[in-house]
Amino acid sequence: MIFVNISIWRAIYEEEETIGGVQFKMLITYIVLGFLLQSIFAMEEYLIENKVRSGLISSDFLKPISFRFYIFSYNMGTLVFKILMQLFPALIVSVALFGMLPPFSVSSAVYFLVSAMLAYLVLYNLNFIIWMSSFWFYWTFSLVTIKDAAIMIFSGALLPLWFMPQWIMDIIWFTPFDSIYFTPISLYLGQIPADETIMCLVRQIIWIVILFGIGQAMWRSANKKLVVQGG
Amino acid sequence: METKGTNKIAEFIYLFFIYSKLNTKIMLEYKLDRFLLAFAVFFREIISVVVMVLILTRFVHIKGWEMNEMLFLYSFLFLSYSLFIFFFTGIRDFDDMVYNGEFDRFLIRPLGLMFQIISSRIDYCATVGHGAVGIILLLHTAGSAGIEWNARNLLYYITALIGGAIIQASLFMLSSCFSFWAVKTTNLRNLIFFNSRRFAGYPISFYPAVIQKMLIFIVPFAFVSYFPAQFFLRKPDIEMFWSGYLYLTPVVGAAMFALVYAFWRLGLKSYSSSGNSMY
Numbered sequence: 001m002i003f004v005n006i007s008i009w010r011a012i013y014e015e016e017e018t019i020g021g022v023q024f025k026m027l028i029t030y031i032v033l034g035f036l037l038q039s040i041f042a043m044e045e046y047l048i049e050n051k052v053r054s055g056l057i058s059s060d061f062l063k064p065i066s067f068r069f070y071i072f073s074y075n076m077g078t079l080v081f082k083i084l085m086q087l088f089p090a091l092i093v094s095v096a097l098f099g100m101l102p103p104f105s106v107s108s109a110v111y112f113l114v115s116a117m118l119a120y121l122v123l124y125n126l127n128f129i130i131w132m133s134s135f136w137f138y139w140t141f142s143l144v145t146i147k148d149a150a151i152m153i154f155s156g157a158l159l160p161l162w163f164m165p166q167w168i169m170d171i172i173w174f175t176p177f178d179s180i181y182f183t184p185i186s187l188y189l190g191q192i193p194a195d196e197t198i199m200c201l202v203r204q205i206i207w208i209v210i211l212f213g214i215g216q217a218m219w220r221s222a223n224k225k226l227v228v229q230g231g
Numbered sequence: 232m233e234t235k236g237t238n239k240i241a242e243f244i245y246l247f248f249i250y251s252k253l254n255t256k257i258m259l260e261y262k263l264d265r266f267l268l269a270f271a272v273f274f275r276e277i278i279s280v281v282v283m284v285l286i287l288t289r290f291v292h293i294k295g296w297e298m299n300e301m302l303f304l305y306s307f308l309f310l311s312y313s314l315f316i317f318f319f320t321g322i323r324d325f326d327d328m329v330y331n332g333e334f335d336r337f338l339i340r341p342l343g344l345m346f347q348i349i350s351s352r353i354d355y356c357a358t359v360g361h362g363a364v365g366i367i368l369l370l371h372t373a374g375s376a377g378i379e380w381n382a383r384n385l386l387y388y389i390t391a392l393i394g395g396a397i398i399q400a401s402l403f404m405l406s407s408c409f410s411f412w413a414v415k416t417t418n419l420r421n422l423i424f425f426n427s428r429r430f431a432g433y434p435i436s437f438y439p440a441v442i443q444k445m446l447i448f449i450v451p452f453a454f455v456s457y458f459p460a461q462f463f464l465r466k467p468d469i470e471m472f473w474s475g476y477l478y479l480t481p482v483v484g485a486a487m488f489a490l491v492y493a494f495w496r497l498g499l500k501s502y503s504s505s506g507n508s509m510y
Contacts (some may be wrong), residue, residue, distance in 0.1 A: 003442075004430055004433070007433075007437055007438045007442070008286070008433055008437060008441065010295050010437075011294055011437040012293050034272070108304065137264075139264055139269065142268045142269070142270065142271035143271075145271035145274070145275050146270070146271045146274050146275075148275070149275040149278045150274075153278050153281060153282065158282055159282050159285060163285050163286065164285065165285075167294075176302070189400050200273045
């Protein structure tokens with residue numbers, strides 16, 4: 001998958017020296033970083049759905065621990081595991097194989113780390129909304145697929161958003177998508193001017209709050225309407 | 232003997248029709264869900280096309296390929312996959328049948344195993360999802376890529392699509408053969424099939440030589456999209472390959488299917504039930 005992307009970009013690059021003012025190395029770094037973030041941000045999409053459909057969720061409700069906290073901790077555990085077991089080996093391979101660039105500066109490295117953590121929370125809260133919808137729909141495969149596709153294209157996971165036409169960018173600005181991959185990777189590359197950096201982080205936080213709020217509301221009403229089909 | 236043979240074929244067609252009717256009924260049971268599913272598949276697949284278009288609008292062409300021509304090449308991938316899913320969903324889901332014990336029921340019925348596997352499932356959602364993307368791409372590019380649609384080309388086009396569908400069916404069957412020994416083979420299949428499929432969306436001349444060889448000789452996706460498209464377009468990079476490849480799609484399909492079928496028969500001998508039949 002990543003090899004495909006890199007091969008395509010290499011083929012394009014052989015035609016022209018620079019692409020929209022962006023150096024080839026930077027582009028490769030973007031693509032690799034996007035790929036690495038995607039692979040560690042991948043979450044278990046059907047955990048709640050399976051519990052709702054099998055009725056096991058009723059026993060989760062009885063346990064003396066907040067169900068949402070349990071789900072969050074579960075995903076955090078997966079994240080830590082993935083960082084240790086997948087990210088570090090993959091990072092070494094990518095630096096050796098693709099010639100990935102180091103962070104633009106020390107401060108951009110720090111901003112990247114902070115922003116990546118916020119990005120995870122944005123994605124988590126967005127996913128949580130989709131997961132919660134299984135209380136109403138029971139099957140969420142199509143919703144999850146549509147959401148994944150939307151994230152793929154609008155968050156800049158596959159393609160840097162500076163390749164997008166302006167009118168799509170204007171729409172994306174009103175969505176949480178670019179906070180997920182585009183913001184942290186741009187910070188890593190030093191593509192965002194220093195005075196806008198804080199603004200970007202604040203935007204991520206605002207989206208976390210909004211998405212968390214929606215998730216909270218859904219959680220409340222789901223609690224009221226939970227129907228267990230057998231068990 | 233003669234009449235018995237024709238009767239048998241008529242019987243198969245009749246049974247296939249019954250199976251299709253059942254599958255359609257299953258699908259219509261959850262109309263909204265299935266509609267959403269088809270839409271989701273469509274949306275997921277069109278994303279890769281959109282990415283391609285977005286990359287290419289910046290450049291007039293890559294290695295002599297223009298956008299319309301690349302989209303024409305891409306349409307082969309979607310249409311042949313759609314065709315494959317329409318006829319051979321059973322092969323796609325075969326490891327599932329082994330896993331949940333459904334295959335055990337087939338073994339005790341007085342009917343050909345392959346026939347039962349193939350006709351027992353149809354996934355209309357994936358057919359429609361992939362097919363819609365393919366048709367949109369084809370309609371968009373059939374005229375503008377400068378292709379003359381005479382009878383000879385049309386015949387080639389249809390043969391290439393069928394050949395491509397059979398190549399993909401063979402690849403799926405190959406991976407599901409391993410479910411005789413390993414029960415669950417989804418990961419293996421994703422590794423073999425979907426990764427190579429991503430490569431095949433672009434002209435294979437873009438890739439390093441190793442990957443080109445792999446797509447021709449090991450996982451022959453080049454015959455699903457690149458060579459059929461080249462038959463019509465004749466871009467200069469065809470010089471890199473033997474020109475006979477252009478006509479080999481159906482041959483590769485038939486040969487692969489025969490090979491994989493023999494392998495499948497071999498695997499069948501060592502089949503032992505997974506023991507979790509739920510029916």
